[in-house]
Amino acid sequence: MSTRTKVVDALVSTDYGKEITVKGWVRSHRSSKAVDFIALNDGSTIKNIQVVVDPAKMNEEDLKSITTGACIRATGLLVESQGKGQTCEVQAEEIEIYGLCPSDYPMQKKGQSFEYMRQYAHMRLRTNTFGAVFRIRHNMAIAIHKYFHEHGFYYFNSPLITASDCEGAGEMFQVTTLDLDRVAKSGKVEYDKDFFGKKTNLTVSGQLEGELGATALGAIYTFGPTFRAENSNTPRHLAEFWMIEPEVAFMDKKELMDLEEDFIKYCVQWALDNCKDDLAFLNQMIDKSLLQTLESVVKEDFVRLTYTEGIEILQQAVKDGHKFEFPISGWGMDLASEHERYLVEEHFKRPVIMTDYPAEIKSFYMKKNPDGKTMQGTDVLFPRIGEIIGGSVREESYEKLMSEIERRGMREQTYDWYLDTRKYGSCPHAGFGLGFERLILFVTGMQNIRDVIPFPRTPKNAEF
């Protein structure tokens, strides 16, 4: 038996007449008297390789048992294919069955709903759609690491378990080793007996720790899991998701916008260059405008627009008869996703970097403009997604940061370590956050965020 050839490699081979061995899962098996065709997939590509079997050469029962989902090895000659849509196929000399697949296989039928498949998240990985999604997800992670590495950023692992709270970012999960039954029985919560000796949570953002990294190593990025205990049952929310948070010393607002635009275009271009087959499939099956949207994002300059200008455009739209679900109440309001998407999809027809938001609707650590009203935020708004990146210049003045913490009634001592960056050799710096699954949604054309992470965690759901 020859050593295994991956399907992705076999399909581009022109070594006709050579014996090869392929291994994988059966996607379909068609039988006739003279010949059997088995479409085999091994996950290395969305494409199957056709295995041609002479039924006379194989035990009839064995051949019949090779149904959709079964796992086999096929060894035989690689030959030029006569069939359409494929260049080569394997003329099987020998087939070994690794694992049969009973008929209650949940992915047996084609065209099941995504909702159905979510119940079998462990098996949906074997379908065309989810194979494509997770190969693209991999490629996006590689693009991210590659981009930052080549630009001199260091990968920085901020902690997951934390005793602090990135103010206002959302509700938190508690982490504990206390025995809850004992807590109930004794009527006491003894944090001194908890693992960390105090109340701890799962992080909602690695940014504050990322700033510690950036003000030492110059430029860092985090890329890790983040948690929100929000009871949101929507196609856009997960309780556990992955975030990318770069943070850069000595960066100003203009440079931050340049970084955001360059970075996200690099990722989308990487998908176009490296995920052609998977994108072609998704473009055909999921969203017919997918490729066009991706290509336009890398080609066009992003619009750079202040919040104030944005509000004016939205107010004009209302005057012109556009109906929004959430009203445009005027300057100072928080934009809803439909407002962001109106600007991007209808008004500009391009991604928008919106800047200089009212300080009141944004976080305490963001740098205020001299007007005292607005801050140096730089959020990127995308078609279909709305906000995909949230960024800002950070306030580097110890005094200003302290007075903002006091003004907001935050517990100052919790942020002692964070304030130290402003106390000792403070430096101007900036950064942004990107929700990884939002990027995957955009690049794959999928509609529901639960379908772009292998095992989604949502209210009442922590299966697998």
Added chain:
Amino acid sequence: MSTRTKVVDALVSTDYGKEITVKGWVRSHRSSKAVDFIALNDGSTIKNIQVVVDPAKMNEEDLKSITTGACIRATGLLVESQGKGQTCEVQAEEIEIYGLCPSDYPMQKKGQSFEYMRQYAHMRLRTNTFGAVFRIRHNMAIAIHKYFHEHGFYYFNSPLITASDCEGAGEMFQVTTLDLDRVAKSGKVEYDKDFFGKKTNLTVSGQLEGELGATALGAIYTFGPTFRAENSNTPRHLAEFWMIEPEVAFMDKKELMDLEEDFIKYCVQWALDNCKDDLAFLNQMIDKSLLQTLESVVKEDFVRLTYTEGIEILQQAVKDGHKFEFPISGWGMDLASEHERYLVEEHFKRPVIMTDYPAEIKSFYMKKNPDGKTMQGTDVLFPRIGEIIGGSVREESYEKLMSEIERRGMREQTYDWYLDTRKYGSCPHAGFGLGFERLILFVTGMQNIRDVIPFPRTPKNAEF
């Protein structure tokens, strides 16, 4: 003012006479009547650039205020250096102070103990040693992603919050949104009111989910945080650490050993090629044999040894008068770190891949040999570290896996989804786990695992 040049780039520039701008933190400031020397570091390299200041050109008080830890910009001509150990320096025309550094700066003094610096984990990032460690940590992450990407593995994000338990891997942290004070008051633990509707924990391993990925996508790797709620206050244990867990369909024991050896040599070679300055520093300051150890690991073939042969060697060592703290009780015993290190450091003087352990001391999912006594494990033992990789072929037979789960008294229904991989198109496969911080310990020569992760989580410690 010219745009900023990173110190790492300035130091290799030969554009003498050109105006450049560098920004960073002051590592030292020496004054004399005629000239001031400021050593500036911006985290892009362990090396400082020398900024030469003519005190006549600057306000005396301002110049005096630029102490160790202060953050400044210096603009001036890049000139060839007269001093030793550097090729160029900046003749400052203009200096801007971003942030002064008061004299209570905790990293003021040189030569503080690592224990002292751990209390200031947020500030230790600005020292030479920790700069080197975290640049190397970044490079190891990049090497890992690059290796797997180039070998056709897909990065696969296994869930952090889980309702299952990778049997026997260790004690777990509970994740909850129940209000503990209310639990204490009401005397009831109502899991139906918890976020996920049941008891959930932080994962101790992504392997089982990784197997779901591998048996669909062919080859995957996880690289993410993992948690153990073990009350171990040792230089080798963390409650929160990062794991790399590749899993490959159709891989046998020989191929698994080849993968382990090739992979880890690639990572070490990457450090030797890409972290020269940082390694030279650590070789000088932390471990004089560091470079030699790293070089020998990439050069030598790893010894491949069965557990049974290993026990015989250890028994012979005892006969020959070697004293172990933990006795060699004979076949069936679990090896302690000192036993592993004896084999690696004293007997073979090379890394060892130990195979075919007694099935009883290993996990339920590992494939047994035909002898019924041993299993197809492949652990890599390293100098200084002991076990750095734990790997095995996985049992692919549904019946054998079920009977092992029953024999061990595990709750079968918890593993339903895992067993489905064996029920539907089961395939031979194998994988391993590598503790990321163990690799960083090895590559940096650091002694304590708390010094190779930015913000260590250990019993009673979740600062920052």
